[in-house]
Amino acid sequence: MSNRNQLVRDNFVNFVRSENLPTSNITLTPADVGLSAHEVVDLFETQVMSRHLDLQSRIMQKKGQSFYTIGSSGHEGNAAYAKAFKPTDMAFLHYRSGAFVIQRSKQVPGQTPIYDMLLSFAASKDDPTSGGRHKVLGSKSLSIPPQTSTIASHLPKAMGAAYSVPLAKRLAFEGKIPEDGIIICNFGDASSNHSTTQGALNSTAWAAYQSIPMPIIYICEDNGIGISTATPEGWIAANYQNRAGLNYLYCDGLNLLDTYQKAKQAEKLARNQGKPVFLHMRTVRILGHAGSDAEFVYRKVSDIEATEFQDPLLHSARILLENNILDKEEIISIYENIEARIALVAQVAASKAKLETAEQVKQCIVPPALDRKQSEIHRQLITDSQRAQLFSHEKHNINKKQHLAKLLNWALLDLMAENKNMVMCGEDIAKKGGVYNVTAKLCERFGKNRVINTLLDEQSILGLAIGMAHNGFLPVPEIQFLAYVHNAEDQIRGEAATLPFFSNGQFTNPMVIRIAGLAYQKGFGGHFHNDNSFAVFRDIPGLILACPSNGADAVEMMRTSIKLAREQQRLVVFLEPIALYMTKDLHQAEDGLWTSEYVLPDQSQTSETNQKISVFGQGEEVCIISYGNGYYLSRKAEKILQEQGVFCRIIDLRWLAPLDEQGIIEQANLCENVLIVDECRQTGSISEALFTLLAESKTANQTLKISRITAQDSFIPLGGAAYHVLPSTQQIVDEVLALVADKPAHKPALVLAKVGST
Numbered sequence: 001m002s003n004r005n006q007l008v009r010d011n012f013v014n015f016v017r018s019e020n021l022p023t024s025n026i027t028l029t030p031a032d033v034g035l036s037a038h039e040v041v042d043l044f045e046t047q048v049m050s051r052h053l054d055l056q057s058r059i060m061q062k063k064g065q066s067f068y069t070i071g072s073s074g075h076e077g078n079a080a081y082a083k084a085f086k087p088t089d090m091a092f093l094h095y096r097s098g099a100f101v102i103q104r105s106k107q108v109p110g111q112t113p114i115y116d117m118l119l120s121f122a123a124s125k126d127d128p129t130s131g132g133r134h135k136v137l138g139s140k141s142l143s144i145p146p147q148t149s150t151i152a153s154h155l156p157k158a159m160g161a162a163y164s165v166p167l168a169k170r171l172a173f174e175g176k177i178p179e180d181g182i183i184i185c186n187f188g189d190a191s192s193n194h195s196t197t198q199g200a201l202n203s204t205a206w207a208a209y210q211s212i213p214m215p216i217i218y219i220c221e222d223n224g225i226g227i228s229t230a231t232p233e234g235w236i237a238a239n240y241q242n243r244a245g246l247n248y249l250y251c252d253g254l255n256l257l258d259t260y261q262k263a264k265q266a267e268k269l270a271r272n273q274g275k276p277v278f279l280h281m282r283t284v285r286i287l288g289h290a291g292s293d294a295e296f297v298y299r300k301v302s303d304i305e306a307t308e309f310q311d312p313l314l315h316s317a318r319i320l321l322e323n324n325i326l327d328k329e330e331i332i333s334i335y336e337n338i339e340a341r342i343a344l345v346a347q348v349a350a351s352k353a354k355l356e357t358a359e360q361v362k363q364c365i366v367p368p369a370l371d372r373k374q375s376e377i378h379r380q381l382i383t384d385s386q387r388a389q390l391f392s393h394e395k396h397n398i399n400k401k402q403h404l405a406k407l408l409n410w411a412l413l414d415l416m417a418e419n420k421n422m423v424m425c426g427e428d429i430a431k432k433g434g435v436y437n438v439t440a441k442l443c444e445r446f447g448k449n450r451v452i453n454t455l456l457d458e459q460s461i462l463g464l465a466i467g468m469a470h471n472g473f474l475p476v477p478e479i480q481f482l483a484y485v486h487n488a489e490d491q492i493r494g495e496a497a498t499l500p501f502f503s504n505g506q507f508t509n510p511m512v513i514r515i516a517g518l519a520y521q522k523g524f525g526g527h528f529h530n531d532n533s534f535a536v537f538r539d540i541p542g543l544i545l546a547c548p549s550n551g552a553d554a555v556e557m558m559r560t561s562i563k564l565a566r567e568q569q570r571l572v573v574f575l576e577p578i579a580l581y582m583t584k585d586l587h588q589a590e591d592g593l594w595t596s597e598y599v600l601p602d603q604s605q606t607s608e609t610n611q612k613i614s615v616f617g618q619g620e621e622v623c624i625i626s627y628g629n630g631y632y633l634s635r636k637a638e639k640i641l642q643e644q645g646v647f648c649r650i651i652d653l654r655w656l657a658p659l660d661e662q663g664i665i666e667q668a669n670l671c672e673n674v675l676i677v678d679e680c681r682q683t684g685s686i687s688e689a690l691f692t693l694l695a696e697s698k699t700a701n702q703t704l705k706i707s708r709i710t711a712q713d714s715f716i717p718l719g720g721a722a723y724h725v726l727p728s729t730q731q732i733v734d735e736v737l738a739l740v741a742d743k744p745a746h747k748p749a750l751v752l753a754k755v756g757s758t
Helices: 004-018 037-062 078-084 098-105 113-121 155-170 195-209 235-240 256-273 301-309 312-322 328-350 358-362 384-390 404-418 442-446 458-470 482-487 489-496 551-568 628-643 661-668 686-696 719-724 729-740
Strands: 137-139 144-147 183-188 216-222 247-252 277-282 422-426 451-453 474-479 511-517 544-546 571-577 614-616 622-626 648-652 655-657 673-681 705-711 751-754
Touching (some): 004 037, 004 301, 004 312, 037 098, 037 312, 078 098, 078 277, 098 137, 113 328, 155 183, 155 195, 195 216, 216 235, 216 256, 247 256, 384 404, 404 422, 404 551, 422 458, 442 451, 474 551, 482 489, 489 571, 551 571, 571 628, 622 628, 628 648, 628 673, 661 686, 673 686, 673 729, 686 705, 705 729
Parallel strands (some): 247 277, 422 451, 422 474, 511 571, 622 648, 673 705
16 A cells, blocks of 8 residues: 555645646635635644644654654635634644644744644653653643543533633633633534534533533534544434534634634634534544555555545635735645654654653652642631521531431532532432432522522533632532443543643643442332442542541541642542431440541541541451441441450441542451451452552561451342341351351452461
8 A cells, every 4th residue: 555644745736836736616805704815824834733733643653753643634614713712712622633633822922832732643751741651732821731542532621611610700710711712612523423513512412501600612523534434414403403402513624714614603603602513523534543444455546545535724815826825836835844843843843752651650650739829729718607697497407426328418518608609410400409418408598690500411521520629619529429420431531530640731631429338228219329339439540539428527538628628639439328418326236336526627627638437446356347337337337246245446448439449458467357348249359459568568467367247249229138148246256256256257259368378
């Protein structure tokens, strides 16, 4: 197969010189759309820069200097709509947006887009966007959060950012996005079929249909193919042309003038009227999906050549010639001079240092903490009279001990009052107060703009939160049940958690995601409402996972979580055990031992560093390690064991990621035996990590015996059958007695080992 990179490069020169150029039925002139001759030349130069960066990346790749060759060739028309918008309009871009980034950089002084992109190609640690961690298009100074090679996963957060702009205005809140800002979000025609696209567009239209302002322009760059799969002709228009709540526009992305004119129309609808726009932009794809994509395997050479003849650079050359702006040799001169310039800069970029250690790579997994002034900007002190009004509906209960759900509700009331930028969102959380009343009265106290009832779509709930965080809000989204998070886990894993990493700490997603979950709900709902697996969170770098077992801890841990988000820009998942929400008693009816008094904020010991275990008891025979419902069961078992002369200490992990490893090891080494009680499944549960931690610890007691009880490797069934696959108090008692008797209880779920043994 011929070298298409070289052919595409040479064909431009040959076609321009011979004036063999593609035609168009669009008769616009620069004056018709409000562009000067100089501005058209400037746009063309941007297109040429983007093209030669693509070609150079492939040259570098062959030399071992570049590692990711997906490019923007054929999509260079996005330079025109970059010019149509303000550089402060936040842009969530897909990976074929090189020309957009270059053109926007021309609107902001001091930018060096060619050098910056080449540093990114070379994975240099001097890359100002990701610090050498990925080839990404992004820039803090250009209001472009970096985007990796995800498939449309940036659309939900773009939707959330758009919602946040008028929300900030309604709340008289000074966000990071200007009050008149709009959001730009582009994606490909193949990505339009993805569930994230469907959800984001549906959420946008759902809001706009209710006359909620949504200043966003979705730009579908339609090149007619997704890797090797063709998009059916007319598919995009048929799906979006008459979509309720969306304003559909079409432009020929091969024509700079038409694209600029339609982008300005879209801007007027979004900026002046707060209406969402779906801008359908015709493009072509040149040079395949990426450098490794051999197009000739699935496309005819004649089709490839026909596509290449529709090169947007050739269309721009025709516009320049037809309007007597440049002659053909001037056009070729620009093309070749930029090529030479990029080749020279590439040599410099390729020589720059790379990331050399694991520490350097991981440096920005945890985002940088804010200084005190920044972190306190949206906080306010609550007076006694304000608190009295806030809790007026609870004045007869406030001094009484309460269960977890009530105490958590009170903590959220105080936190919402204290943090003006804290916004909650989720299904049924407003007037209903959530399925379990944890958010009761919050909407009544703070209004529907701060306690937002969302539509039923977990991707959109999390996208809304991520987008609001981009605008300076402190979001607290709720996922109604743990099993539902799997519909949207990439919003946490691939978007929120990776943003500091791929932006070298410049962009962050501080938030606290509340999730009701775990098992022991008296058989209610089966697996989907009674899920006992949170393994999805445990391997996400930088994520903090909290799980309180009681109301007192829930209050302190929620305050700490908000503090971590507010001051350290952290992403926190707050897992709330549903079965313990309303639990009041521990050993017998009406003993009230699982209730607690509410500690007022000014008496709180909350600290962002208080991510530690808690310990009950001082026994030295057995150390029981658990969390959530397992800790509750272990506390019940402890009393039974004490009555039989066996004394335990019980660790409540509380923070499941990262684990308080030193605290766990120190407490375990004070005992002769360790029993891990894990309500999650034997395979993939946190018990595996705990077992490994104790076994690998060089300071561990070498005679320590370790055992674990876990749930069975099963989904949770309906009704009483649920308890056949979950740990029980009696199992804990039996296993502890077997440990102290130096013989294991007989059950297949048990793993027994001695540290240091073979």
